[in-house]
Amino acid sequence: MLSWTETLDGPRSLITGQNIALVTIEDPGLIEVRGKPRDRALGKALRTLTGSPLPTTPWSSAGTETLRLLWRGPDRWWLLLPRAEAAGVADDLAATCGRKAAVADLTGAHAALRLVGSGAAEALARTCPLDLRSVEPLQARGTTIAEISVTLLRESESVPAWLILVPRSFAEGLARELARAIRTTAALDLFGSRTPPV
Amino acid sequence: MTRRYSFLSLAREALRGHRGWQPAWRKADLRDRYEVVIVGGGGHGLATAYYLASEFGITDVCVIERNWIGGGNTGRNTTIIRSNYLQPESMALYGLSHKLYEGLTGELDFNVMFSGRGLINLAQTRHELDSLTRIADANRHFGIESWLIPPQEVKRRVPILAMENTRYPLLGALYQPKGGVARHDAVAWGYARGASRLGVDIVENCPVERLLVDGEKVVGVATARGNVLADKVAIVSAVATSEIAATAGVRLPLRSQTLQAFVSEPIKPVLDVVVMAGAVHGYVSQSDKGELVIGGGTDTQTDHSRRGAPQRIEESAAAMVELFPTFSRLKMMRQWAGTVDMTSDRSPIIGPAGPDGLWVNCGWGTGGFKAIPGSGYVFAASLADGRPHAIAAPFGPERFRDGRVIDEDAAAAVAH
Amino acid sequence: MKGRPHRLKPQAGTPFGRLIDRARPLDFRFDGKRLSGVTGDTLASALLANGLRIAGRSFKLHRPRGVLGIGSEEPNALVTVGEGGEKTPNLRATMVPLADGLVAESQNRWPTLRRDFAGVANRFKPLLPPGFYYKTFKWPAALWPFYEKLIRKAGGSGRAPEAADPDRYEHVHLSVDVLVAGGGLAGLCAAEAAAAAGLSVLLAEETARLGGIADGYDGSVDGLFLLDWIRAKVAALAAHPNVHLLTRAPVVALHEQGFAWVVETVTDKTTADVPRERLWKVRARETIVATGAHEKPLVFPDNDRPGVMLATAARLNLRRYAVAPGQVAVVVTSGDEGYRTALDLKAAGVEVERVVDLRLRPDSPMVHIGMAMGLSVSHGSAPVAVRSIWGGATVDSVTVANRLVIEGAALTREIFCDTVLMSGGWSPAAQLVGHLGARLPFDPAIGAFRPADLPLGLQVAGAANGVFDAVDVIEDGWRAGEEAGRRLNPKKKRPQNRMSAEFDVTRDDPSEPVGMLPDPAKRYEQARAFVDFHNDVTVGDLRIALSEGYTDAEHVKRYTTLGIGPDQGKTAHGNSAAILAHLTGIVPTEQPHTTFRPPWTPVSFGVMAGARRGDGFKAARRSPLEQIIRAGSPPVEAVGQWWRPSCYPVDGESEEDAIRREVRAVRSTAGILDASTLGKITVAGPDAARFLDLMVATDVGDLAPGQTRYALFLDDNGFIRDDGMVARLSPTRFLLTTTSGNAARAYDHLEKWRQTEWPDLDAHITDETERWAQVLVSGPEARALVERLDGASTLLSAGSALLEGMVEGVAARIMRARYTGAPSFEIAVAAGYGPALWTRLAEHGATPFGLQTLERLRLEAGNIAIDHETDGTVTPFDLGLGRLVSATKTDFLGRHGLMRADLTRANRKHLVGLVPDDAGLVPPPGTQIVDGPSAHPPRRTSGHVTSSGFSPTRGRAIALALVANGRARMGQTVHVFHAGEARPARITGTDFAMGAL
């Protein structure tokens, strides 16, 4: 069997600051599911798999720690799961989701990074044009970081933590630009209490 | 009254406190009929009027301008002048124009500051190099001085161009030694003055509201100051051309898009040629006053606001820093925008527009400043003759029906 | 003795020098001279403290100029700061904080500021009226390039740095409820009220301090001295969790829908991890412009001499930096502001010879205080001349005249002094409002433009709104902040406890809106009365422009250069409007301003580019095989955002040699190419076939599962956009491949048509490009090579053109292809397995080959490549690929477009082979095909070479070309030019008569 080469060298901390860390993680398993939100067969197949109903609210997600299904468009969902399981699950889904839906194993198409810590907001302010304050835990967004298209998933932990999915070919550029933003030591101190002189 | 412009007349006027200058163009009153009415006092409209009077003896002409002359795209363009186009139709038109520019100062007795300082179009990808090779070879056979130069020569002509640590390599460039720039305002004013002296009426602050139609024929225009009859109505109003033509049921394939530009604060000369770079989306020249005049890409949506999206400016600034790392601490002093009249094949529309008596000259998009003298000449010839001049003929609006594109965009991918 | 500006001796109990720390001196250099200032100084205040009057030279006339203002409005004192790559030209000395070791230089002078050769321009001023260059330098025409060189030399102010900028810049995005531009009294109060309404607020202030120019005024609010009251407000705002305060951060541009650019200077001393400047891209739901006002100069002859300064600037220089403008002063003023300055000067020990008040009967508290304090005041007088006794540059006296009978010689009087401080009232600095397209009407009451009809989401407060007295400014700020609250929370009731304060401040009478002095002017005087200081535009110039017919404000601006300098006429536009109205006789309210455009103050290219430089300029994409294929640093080329190896030279081979070796390897054994960058898109669903048949010109709906077909994608005009293989994976699932550069575009294109034109078709499009690493194995031994992979032979035995199954234990797709002209297989595995697959194939002896080799191979095979044989104007029939256009489908993109007259014309350009007689001559792509090789142009051309190269297989140069009517011209000889010479070439078929390769 061929061996897998991680996009970003597997789990590794790229940079850690006082209140922030950027870590690369293993290339995740990723399955794209396409179909109508009201497609019964599809809904059933996915509920069986994830244990919860199909997320139909834009950018919401459902599932468990290791199996997360996220809304990625009006007829599009992404299933994130351990890489080793992806092929099997994709085959099963293809068999159960019905004639009208489509399943594509996209494992390998996206690399993942995790941005953790209270400093994440600042790092993202420096790189991402979207107002991320409104994002609830376990919600996602499609946006750009350093002008590279990414999917952001806000993870549920109490510390701010973002899972960043990035097309594989852009992963290195993204990691470099994010690291650059994090290394910037001139803090923005957003809404902080610095008192300018009069 | 002092009519001629020269150092001597300037000195004479200096002695008497500059009291004797004639207005550059008469503030004419709108009459109620003319042989030819030209709608739009931009470069193309004014040049058309001038050549009608000077070359074809037709002086019963009025240029009607909505605001102030030269305030449309002519007054907000980055003034790049070149004739190294790809298609033979274009080479004929822009080549004529380029030649007329070279003698324009003398012709108009008005220094339009045409500066054939050289123009360099960088090739930074293999595809660009192939496209520019195609243009260079087309130019060579047509008789237009323009050729490819290797990277070392580019560097010699533009010593401040970055050669290391760049995103794209430099593979060569298309060089037109006589390409350059001119003073945009002077071109409008010079033609206005020339036309006015030959008897053409120039009426400003007078919007044309619609065409007057009699049966199948266009017989004049309705303006804010009343109706004006004319044997021929020529609409030369850039984006507004389609709005005006529509009042006679003529539809033109023009799209209104925003094109922006900006200038740096004036600095001492650093850049002696015009540099265009497609791969990074930016182009620059340095004006005689010292500002770097910089432009880039168009916004995609329909927009008449004459403002523009700031990301385009960012893009052009980034392109500049990428090409010229020493520009990074220079500062943008002013940015502005124009609404350009884009056609689907990026070539202009010149010719009769359908109804008798109606002619149009528009669709110059992002690159019509360089064409002002040539277009003015061939359009005037067409109006005088009642049929398109040979150089203008391929640019008639019927080409869109036939699918006969004069595609300078897809094939050559060089804007301006 | 001639007085000079100087620093006051420390004196306890005076309000002077509140920002400086005399105990901490700083050394700096100006024009090479070592000078010293103190901590807290600006470069301008330090220059004045050192007694330097001349700070710069004007743009056109090279007139010596001193510091005129106090902030970013400064038109005169433009300097270059720093050295090497950190050199920054055209900085306003008033905005440069003094730092130890700072190196500054004056500009636009040679050899020195005091003795500037180009200063002679001033002597020839009559020869340099507006637009003189349009009238001269015309003869002889041949000399124009020479004249132009001279003009260019004379133009420009500072110099560009010679070295690359070592500093970093960054962008930051922030969404807030309210953006407040300006941190003066108005801005602070607006921020306070907005925050109190529960809104998030970003307040951006241009200078390093908050409070604006309030420190130029006395009085108390709520029992606190004005400044202390402000301090308390600032502290409260800073502590507020919803308020972010920025200093050294001008709002430079306002755009649609609350988008604004704020440029913050982060530091003057950068390190690798600290950016020099930061561009805040702010999105605010409401914007409050509280940018204050600029004091207007008075326009009188020689009002530009060094030593003539704005009155409030002089007062602020005293109060902030303890710098006095001279020793003997005359204050000329059209309002109360001059009295304040006069009183301060007096308190600072500067002799105030006279306050010349233009008003006939001023009767305000300030005037009375002034008189009570013993100021010598004349009413109804105006300055008519400023002189220097020995012909020097500066000021020795000012002549004032009675305004009512200004020409009567008896009524003029020369007052000796060394500095003249002028105040012509205030001009609201609301240019930002104009960025959104709003026009500011001229308000004759203040002689300046003042915002009125505001665009949505925008308010103006304080002096920018034409409200000047501190009491009113505070109220106006609160009003704006509360209004923002009301707009954003319309349901919420008005705040219970409205803000209020107890005031004890003097109120001013309005200044008299004088535009130009002296009113009935002599020409030679007008020629020296400056309106635009930076660009040297005088009243006389305006009059000349008008007389020449340049009467529209926009024409005046362009003809005279009024207001187009780096200061964008901040101190000029109020005066010029009043003067133009006066000269033309238009009702002043009808006098328009020219368009106010961004930026408010100049913005560095570096900060606009932000991180987009070097490797951040545009992200490069990396193939999954990147590390392996680029290990030996092969030459690469940009394809879309990818870098692809051209070929893999070994042992110092040239590129061409490597390509030929690789071609031979593919022709004789087998080679491998990284094809991961090719687009791979699946279309799935019950209507997938129908949808694709609409999108593709070629019939594809009839493919059986496992079958593939080469297909063309057209636009609706009928021109080729892309090509690729279409494979049917299953009855309801198709795979499309696209060219590398087009993958993303192709996906978008398919989605657009599906969603917008055929929303009812049940087809799902998935971009799988990034999912697969793909290796093209090509050559006679390709099959054998592939079969050595575990599981591949079983898979291949199924015989279909496209196979899905397991290879080497992982899911794989194998597609047969013949693009190179040799038997080929494209093997795709999930991206992470790519490197291992490649390594395995290479171990089995396959020769890696690059993109240029592929180009050469497909050229030999006569196959087209998008963007080589196509250029957006080429139809399938032109390329001889008519068979790929369905004859049966009633509709597909391009079908109807293809039927138009010009696309069906007989003599269109056809793709043909081209074989130069000289077997070694390779005409580069783009070379034109010439019919008649006459010695001189114009020569008729009938097409161009689209691809070319030396064919190792044929042992000669070959090319593809688009040639008019080419298919009817087989065997004919045409010409291509090489090294200036016509060289014959023969038109052939596109297979180059090579038969099967």
Added chain:
Amino acid sequence: MLLISCPVCSITADETAYTCGGDAHVTRPQSLDPSYVSPERLTDYLNLAPSARGWCRELWRCHGCGSWFAMLRHSGNNRIAATYRLDEALPQPPEEAV
């Protein structure tokens, strides 16, 4: 820099998160009846862009969720009256003068 709300995924983001795709509600004559398309209609369809000053309807694509939708915007001052899904009823421009 427009601020655009995607009617499909309801995210509000800068113009840079969207792509303009030209005029909305353009009728492609051959989709109506591929058997006969008059040259005039084809010419209009392929070349005309109703891009006059005033309220215009354009297609935009949301990069976030990948959806195409329409936007009703005033091309003179860039005011956005509405964004709407392509299967929704057409919203009308506001009455008041702009």
